[in-house]
Amino acid sequence: MTDTLIKMQNVDKFFGDFQALKNINLEVKRGERIVICGPSGSGKSTLIRCINRLEKHNNGHIFIAGKELTDQVKDIDAVRREVGMVFQSFNLFPHMTIVKNLMLAQRLVRKIKKPEAHKTAMHFLERVKIAEQADKYPVQLSGGQQQRVAIARALCMKPEIILFDEPTSALDPEMINEVLEVMTDLAKEGMTMICVTHEMGFARSVADRIIFMDEGEIVEEAVPEEFFDNPKNERTKQFLSQILTH
Amino acid sequence: MEAVDGWWDDYFWGSMIVLQVFFFSLILMVIFGLIGAAAKLSDNVVAQKIAGAYTIIFRGTPEILVILLLYFGSAITLTAIVQIFSPDTKFVDVPPLWAGTIAIALIVGSYATETFRGAFLGVKEGSIEAARALGMSDLQTFIYVRIPEMWRLALPPFGNHMLSLIKDTALISIIGLNETFFVAKQAIGTTGEPFTMYIVVGGIYLAFSSIVTLSVMGMEKFGARTGEGAR
């Protein structure tokens, strides 16, 4: 259980002249739960989007399950098969029913036959407690329900790791918990997760490590108790005092 | 209305011509629109310029003029070519049906270019990213996500383009296409009852456009079921 799933070595990312990631070094082991936080624009999304190649890093190396992420389409496809992603704005396919949303990539990418894809889809919809909505369309669901569907959609691909980019920040407050519960369950089952979130209660109870980013750098990296009770860096302290007061 | 007796069969065949022109121009219009949109969205500057010129020219000139220029332009060209082989030839033309069909498809296709371009850009990047993150290839993403979502955005303006096509068929009578408008003019010549004859033409076109409107409404309803289609 100690093998490394993700390794980022000296990763830089530029948007034009602007450097969004500066010399990122990060290792994530199988089964680890990482929470990333930091102020807006600090590069949190960019970091996790580099992991599944939604953004292309400019310098350094990224290895996923031992395979290096290069420009080769076959490497990118291989990585995307291992890495699931859940977005802030759910990003369900609006023209398909919920169950079809879950079946599409199984069939196209994993080449799974329809009945089996359907079975898998229903299995994961049940796990996120939403099976009764299978034949509805995304707009007919609440934000919290849509986000749970999005998590189920990622799970259908049987990924090694799931990336979450602020999965609850587009939700009404009363829906945040239903999504966090699903994520907590996943964590308990040993899913490897990297989660950008400002839900500090979730971070404290679920994370193995918390990473604080500012201006494209990893500023601090610590286990939750240390991170919250005894932060080392000034910027972390400032950030925590802001976020914990409201 | 007795004056119309004896002309109904002509009107019927005229209507069939309207349908025929509509059918073929619809296909061509979609093709021109898609090519135009693809060119405008491409990175190729030359393609962008050509598509830009296309939409400016065809949206900015009277439709009847486009039909006349295309018909006579192609006839002159064709005649010149044929005269090389048989110098006695006086006049060869592209059949009015085809010259007219292509002309109105080009005209409405220039509007469709903008519609398709807008719909393409209107698809939320989020859906596309989700598809990529799930490991779908660019082609799969295009076919299963981009096109169906684009279609819902394009449908309402697309319905208007179909109505334009139906109405523009009447213009093709000017180059001698024997559609309903042409039939009416002939009928007026013998009966001297312009109002009656044109009312019949109006009825026929209204029937066609109602069918188009209703089917577009049906499709929009189908799209609205899934959410944002009716925006």
Ligand SMILES: Nc1ncnc2c1ncn2[C@@H]1O[C@H](COP(=O)(O)OP(=O)(O)OP(=O)(O)O)[C@@H](O)[C@H]1O
């Ligand atoms: N596609 C892009 N083009 C140009 N600049 C970008 C792009 N994406 C992100 N950036 C810039 O990179 C920086 C980091 O962005 P990123 O989205 O990773 O921040 P973040 O930490 O996720 O912020 P937030 O909490 O607001 O989501 C920001 O300054 C942003 O403006």
Ligand SMILES: [Mg+2]
């Ligand atoms: Mg972000």
